[in-house]
Amino acid sequence: MNPVFTRVPRDRMSWSVLVAPLLALLLSTGLVLVVPSSTASAAAAPSCRLSRTLVPSCPGALSGAFIAPHSGESPAASVSRFERESGRRASIVHYYYRGDRLFPSTAESRSLRVGSGRRILFANWKPDDGYTWRQVANGAADGRLIREARHLRQNWNYRTFLAIHHEPENEVVAQAGSGFTALDYRAMYRHVVKVFRAQGASNVVWVMNYMGAQKWATQPWYDQLWPGRSYVDWIAFDPYKTAGLGGQDGGFSTLVNQYWGATSWRGAYRWARQKHPLKPVMLAEWGVGERSGDAGWKRDFFRGIAQQLPKFPALRALVYFDNDAADIAGNVSIDTTSQSLQGFRSFVRSGAVARIG
Structure with missing residues (x-):
């Protein structure tokens, strides 16, 4: 089913309002309405809606991806290819931005359209490009922030995930006055949110996107990165299961809670x-690499998600990193082998994925 995301703040009309009069007419005239059993089951199922902050009301997690385009592919073509391969519509499409580039672009907007509805844009933005975190917090990039806030409000007025400078941990310079302390990051994040709110960009759902690696999480300044409850709607992490990142022992549960020692x-x-x-x-x-000497490991990893996800009730979105040449991680595309693709298809068609639309 195509996910449908309406323009803010329009509410969707209940399907029952449309169906009930037609059903009454058919019954009154003695006509018999024959509905395939699968359709009847779907119609009887409760509608899965999204909250103001894009949390699904039904079980499972939203599914989506960053999709590295193949040579010559437009954003829309890359999304269509990914969906054909995976066998399911993506609810979220993830893009990365920095500096003055306004987002989404016209081409990216096309990739987010699904009939009369929309996929959710997840924008990961580094507004500090050319500035320190402290300089942004002090207003040096306000022109850039205001232009983007107005662009989103006027040209893409749909609920949008927005992360500000994802994975800041390994860029922290703890010395006072560096402009890149954890407290400087927190001040920058808060300032961006305040500027967007002042510009009326109420469609933004704010994501605090950590690397989530133990090396940084045990630093004394780690908790100082947190912008504050009123500035954050979702918490995000970026774990991998590859030989070079995190190792390849265990299944999905160990991906979600990687630690050692x-x-x-x-x-x-x-x-x-x-x-x-x-x-x-x-x-x-999140990305999964092939495991040397075990051709079915990646397939089985994907297949196991449906059984393990219920252990993590707060985990409501899984945005894959579909890239055949990711830094350090290497090839973590969903189709590294036919078995891998088979496993990913099993995952996205399972109860692990929220059924919206």
């Missing part, structure tokens, strides 16, 4: 639930 840190999901229990959690990037 004797430490107070027991994984990103546990940290989020302990520190910020009211916030939904997403994997803003």
Whole structure:
């Protein structure tokens, strides 16, 4: 089914309002309405709606991806290819931006359209390009912020995930005055949110996107990155299961809570639930590589998600990183082999994925 996302703040009309009069007419005239059993089951199922902050009301997580385009592909063509391969519509399409480039572009807007509805844009933006975090917090990039806020309000007035400078941990310079302390990051994030709100960009759903790696999470300044409850709608992490990133032992549960050794840190999901229990959690990037000597490992990893996801009730969005040449991670595309693709198809068609639209 095509996911449908309406323009803010229009409400969708209940399907029953449209169907009930037609059904009454058919019954009154003695006509018999024959509905295939699969359609009848779908019609009887409760509608899965999205909250103001894009949390699905039904079980499972929203599914989507960053899709690295093949040579010569437009954004729309790359999304269509990904969906053909995976066998399911993507609810979220993830793009990365920096600096003055306004988003989404016209070409990207086309990739987000699904008939009369829309896929959800997940924009990951570094507004500090050319500035320190402290300079942005102090207003140096306000012209850039205002232009983007107005662009989103006027040209893409749909609910949009927006992360501000994702994975800041490995860029922190802890010395006071560096412009890149954890507190400088927090101040920058808050300032961006304030400017957007002042410009009336009420369609933005704010994402705090951590790397979520133990190396940084155990630093004394880690908690200082947090912008504050009123500035964050979702918490996100970027875990991988590859030989070069995180290792390849265990299944989906170990991806969500990667950690090692004797430490107070027991994984990103546990940290989020302990520190910020009211916030939904997403994997803003996640990728799985092939395991040397085990041709079916990646397929089985994908297949196991449906059984393991219920252990993580706050995990409401899974945004894959579909790239055959990712930095460090390598080839984590969904179709590294036919078996891998088979496993991914099993995952997106399972109860792990929220059925919206």
